[in-house]
Amino acid sequence: MKNLDRREWLLTNGLGSFASGTVSDARTRTYHGWLVAALDPPSQRTLLLSHIEASLEVTHKVIALGTNYWGNNIIEPEGFQLLDSFEIDPVPTWVWQEDNWRLARRIIMPHAAQSNAVLPDNTSRVLIQYCYTGEVKGILRLRFMIADRDFHHQQQADPNLHFSQIVEPQQIILQAQRPGWIGTPWQLRWTEGKYQYDPVWYWNYRLPEETNRGLGDREDLYSPGYLTIALETGSCITLEARVGHNSTLPALQNVEFTDAVQAEQNRLVQVFNFENNSSHQLQRQLLRASDQFIVHRASIAGPTVIAGYHWFNDWGRDTLIALPGLALTTQRFDLAKGLLQTFGRYCRNGLIPNTFPDTGAEPSYNSIDAALLWIETLGLYLEATQDWDFLVEEYPIVQQIYKAFIAGTKFNIQVDATDGLVSWDAPDVALTWMDAVVCGQPVTPRRGKPVEINALWYSALCWASTWAERLSQKEGSKSRLMNQARRYQQQAQQVKDSMQKFWNPTKSYLYDTIEPDDRLNSQIRPNAVLALSYQHCAFPTHQGHQVLEVARQKLLTPYGLRSLAPEDSQYTGQCTGDVQQRDRAYHQGTVWTWLIGAYIRAWQRYHLEPVPFDWQPLLEHLQAQACLGSISEIFDGDPPHTPRGAIAQAWSVAEVLRHVTLVV
Structure with a gap:
């Protein structure tokens, strides 16, 4: 008896859409599905194609290849028992087999940037291919399992929820609807097979990962019908699920799957400048993983970064922390520049948004560190590229952030004139990266003067001083810029001196925060390590050694x-x-x-x-x-x-x- 393998796989397409599931092929999360489409990239992610239930008939025996959890704690069918292998590279590939037959399934989600994809902009699709080899002929039946629901929520059968379908040669057009609401039109196409209209609800799928997370864990899926394909050895069938309805597309061909795989390989080679036959498999895996987070946001017509899959959107803090690894280490300098430009364009009151807006919505600025991280990341970009023209373009934003922190801005963020340190104080919010909130109350409030925020402030002042001096050599207002450089330098020195307030000699570590009433939080947290890691650091060698030793031990x-x-x-x-x-x-x-x-x-x-x-x-x-x-x-x-x-x-x-x- 095999164990059911609940490790997961993930495909993305550069728009926020994704496909995901488990090695065993059982859906264990609300977020599992083969076409989760970002209808307003990267937002409005909607499950359309959950999966396809496959069964194979050979020698008058019907073999169910699927694996499902059900609400009564039953796993049925147990197709994973016949699963011989799974590979993730170059695309997720499952192989089921017995003595006289073998069926392989592969899935790919073509990237929006693939030059040979015959698709309008912002269209998401997924390709699935089944290939059969065997000593006997077979019959493959593929039952489509579909939905139209927000990717955070399960679908429930409802007498008012209907799925219309238009059956055409080698395709169906599907659209959900209920009174007062019409869902997303989308297409299912295939290269061969006979389609049978057979609408039916499948009730009470169980999603065990959601059970573990204390969330809703039941799902009902709708099936519009099934496809029957006669198989001989060497037979392949390719299917495509895609958003929208395009009647001008040519008939789907099996070669489109192979072409899509090759196009993705070519795209990655072009993006990362590595060879497909490189011996360094690990580095290729990391690079490919990094690419999955880079997406296009339609509302700003620019690049952004999905913080994580499955459930996160694009967040300012996460993007700026990830940017050096995703874009500078990989030498994707145009991407880095585009991300910095986008965030800089949305700077308001000296703050950088922590969440980007969807179309017609306002950004959220609930972060004290995003603006300072933007300056830090801008500095790393400039050091890597020597793109000093970009500094000229972005320097006014640096000044805007500086002035806002000095004068005061939202959440009572302001530099304390007595010691030059940045402080904030606002109830019921969490502005640092430790931002969990339960019942309206931050778990780790960290109000006052957090250590890593002030380390970032010190580094920002050092960057600003260097940049003002550099710009003074180019611009006509040399005297003004030199005065700015001296002011930044003097303030940086004040902050450096004041950072010693964070030194805790008893624990040989840094206090985590100086609270609004000047109490010192002596908890051992990694924020002290963050304070040592920025480009400009205020702490001397002997303190750095002690902090790192405590961090190493604890x-x-x-x-x-x-x-x-x-x-x-x-x-x-x-x-x-x-x-x-x-x-x-x-x-x-x-x-x-x-x-x-x-x-x-x-x-x-x-x-x-x-x-x-x-x-x-x-x-x-x-x-x-x-x-x-x-x-x-x-x-x-x-x-x-x-x-x-x-x-x-x-x-x-x-x-x-x-x-x-x-x-x-």
Whole structure:
């Protein structure tokens, strides 16, 4: 008896659409499906094609190849028992077989940037191909399982919910509707087979990962009918599901699947400038994983970064933390520039948005660090590219951020004139990366003067001083810019001196925050490591050594840094349970992979010897755990550090990619 393999796979298309499922082919999440289409890229993600139930008839025996969880805790059918192999590269490929037959299925989601895709802009599609070899002829039946619902919510059978279908040669056109609402039109096409109209609801699928997360875990799916294909050895059938209805498309051909695979390989070679036959499989996997997060946002007509799959959108903080790894390490400098331009264009009151708007909506500016991260990332971009014309273009935004922090802006964000440090104080919000909120109350409020925010402020002042001096050599207003450079430099020195307020000699570590009433928070958190990792650092060598040693002993794990030391009374070693339980644990000991980048950069600043970190567990996770070919958002603080959260996280992949190339 085989174990049911619940590891996951993921395909994306550069628009926010995705396809995802498990190795065993069982759907375990609300987010699993073969066409989850971003109707307003990358937003309005909608499940259209859940999956296809396949059965094979050979020698008068019908073999069900699917695997489903049902609400009564039954797994049926058990097609995974006949699953001989699964491969993720170059596309997800399943092979079912017995002694006298073999059936392979492959899935690809063509990227929106593929030059040979005969598609209008912003159209999402998925291609599925079945190929049969066997000693006997067979009959393949493919039953389409569909929906039209928001990707966060399950579909329930409803007498008022109907799916219209128009049957045409080798295709059907589908559209959901209920009184007062009409869903998304989309097409299912195939190269051969006889379609049988046979509408029926399938009730009470169970989604065990949602059960574990304390969320709704039941789904009903609709089937409009099924396709029957006579098979001989060597037979292949290709299907396509695509958003919209385009009556001018030529008939679907099997070669389109092969062409789509080759087009994707060619696109990746062009983007990353590597050869397909390169011996470095690991680096290719990381690069391909990094590309899955880069998407086009229609509402701003520019690039953005999905923070994680399946459920995250594009967030400012996450994008700016991930940008160096996703775009600078990979030398995608035009992408980096486009992202910086986009965020800079939305700067308001000295703040950079933490979430981008959908069409007609307003951005959300609930972040104290995004604006400072934008300056830090701009500096890294300029150092990498020497694109000083871009500095001229963006320098007014640097000044806008500086003036807003000095004068004061939203959430009572303002520089304290007495010590030059940045402070904030607003109830019921969480403005740093530790932003979990439960019942309207931040779990880790961190109001006052957070250590990593002030380290970013110091680095921003250093950048601004250098840039003002450089620009003074080009522009006519030399005197004004030189005065700015001196002012930034003086303020940077004041901040550097004041940063010593964070030194905790008792614990040989940095206080996490100086609270509004001047109380000092002495919890051992990774924010001290972040404070050592930015381009300009205010702390001397002996303090850096001590902070890193404490972090090594208390926070470092094989998968990243814990968010709180285990001996702390608030430490939670497992991020499990319902939404509130998980949110309470999110930053109270949970391991975050992206923090390993800060640890490595800080170590390289203060030490000559190699970083005390073994990459092997993380790389094995990339290749063989959770989402195959990507890196999870978080891990439990307690061993064995089970992966949790989003199965593929942008800043996790980015920070590994940014540094693992130094050692592989």
